[in-house]
Amino acid sequence: MSTDPTTARYSVEGLTALSESLLHEAGIEKAHARAMTARMIDGDLLGHRTHGLAFLPTYLDRIEGGHIGSGGELETLHDDGATAAWRANRLPGAWVMGEATDLLLDRITDRAVATVTVADCSHIGCLQSYLLPFTERGLLVTLTATNPGVASVAAPGGTRGVITSNPIAMGIPTRADPILIDQCTSVGSNALFEGYAVRGERLPGKWLVGADGIPTDDPTVLRADPPGTIQSLGQTDFGYKGFGFGLMSEALSIALPGYGRRSRPDRFGQGVFLQVLDPGRFAGSDTFLDEIDHLVGSVRDDPGAAGATIRLPGERALAARRQQIRDGVVIGAEVLARLTPRANRSSTPLPTPL
Structure with missing residues (x-):
């Protein structure tokens, strides 16, 4: 059990039941509610608390405001087998990403590269959560997403937001735990x-x-x-580097899907770029893994500075995920406090702490 009075541990099953019930009560189809819930809980499991169940009240507000829809279907703008471009029309982002994942895992079986772009889906949540299905298959995956209705990052030396925090994620398979990169291009x-x-x-x-x-x-x-x-990554001295990566994200997740800033959209839609590569169709899977494992070994062999801990991207997140699956998910008291009135109105029982 947690010793912090502001947090408690809950079972994945109890939290899942609460979230799915509240989403379904708000008008979200059951399959969509399952996908949204799974991604939020995985965000908590990986330690991305801002994109875990703490985001559920925001999703419920957006559903009530008509900014997340659960009816309708994905619209295909282009599909040639290796690439597909979709318009999601504000369908739940987590469900859309699940569909994109299934499509890519199917199509990468007979090609080296497969890509999906998505225009105008709702918020997809924690990017790192989408990487494991690919790395578990020995695939290299790149994901970036952004919101063309939010401009909170200025160019270096500027004072007016022109892009937003623009996260970029990559999953790199190894023969052990994968490397899971997920970071904003801003601070x-x-x-x-x-x-x-x-x-x-x-x-x-x-x-x-x-x-x-x-x-x-x-x-x-x-x-x-x-x-x-x-501020972009690098801040005052080197922010031009982070801003450059932010522009890369804009090109991939806004310009390629065709859902950008020119039309001045509201702040509730996202553009997504998801691409998978099969190392077996390049120099070969074993050669790829030999090189990555050598690199990982070089990191592990570094004795490190006094008092320092050397970690690979995703290492702490995966350890937290395993531990919380075993011992219960840590949820802050303020998260359940925000959900309690909604649960009471719909007669949805709150989960019991472990």
């Missing part, structure tokens, strides 16, 4: 800074820039009028 996600603002806390560093162009640790500048912006 942090919009949800991260909103969390600090809601809690009334200052940031650990001057990760934002006020509308006056001065770096600050005050998260409320993003809510100001005019708003501040999030």
Whole structure:
């Protein structure tokens, strides 16, 4: 059991029942509710708390506002076997990503590269959560997604947001645990800074820039009028590097799907780029794994600086996932407090702490 009075551990089954019930009560089809719930809980399992069940109240608000739909079908804009382009028309992002995953796992069996782009789906959640089905098959996967209705990151030296936090994820198979990269091209996600603002806390560093162009640790500048912006990775000295990766994400997940900023969309849709490569159709799977395992071994062999811990991307997340599947998922008290009124209105029982 958790010793932190602000958290408790819950079974995956109990949390799943709560989330699926609330989503279905709000009007989401059962298959869509299952997909959304699985991705949120996996976000918590991997330690991405901002995109775990903490996001469920936001999803419920968006459903009530008509920003997440559960009816209709995916619209195919293009499909030549190796590539498919879809328009999702605000269907639940987690369900759409499940369909894209199934499609790519099927199509990669007889080709080297397979790609899906998605225009205008709803929020897909934690990117890292989508990587394991591919790495478990020995496949290399790249995923990036962004929201063309949000502009919270300025160009280096700028004061007006032109892109947003633009996460990029990659799953790299090894002969042991995969390498799971999932990081924003800015210092942090919009949800991260909103969390600090809601809690009334200052940031650990001057990760934002006020509308006056001065770096600050005050998260409320993003809510100001005019708003501040999030610094790109590298911040003041080297932010042009992070901003460059942010532009790459825009090209892949906005321009390729054809769902971009020109039409000034609202803040509730996303564009997605998902691509899978089969190393067996390049220099060969064994050669690929030999090289990756050698690289991993070089990281492991480093004695490290005094007091430092050397980890590969995804290592801590996978350890947290295994531990929480065994011992229960850690959920903050404030998350259930936000869900309690909705559960009471629909007579949905809250899960019991372990």
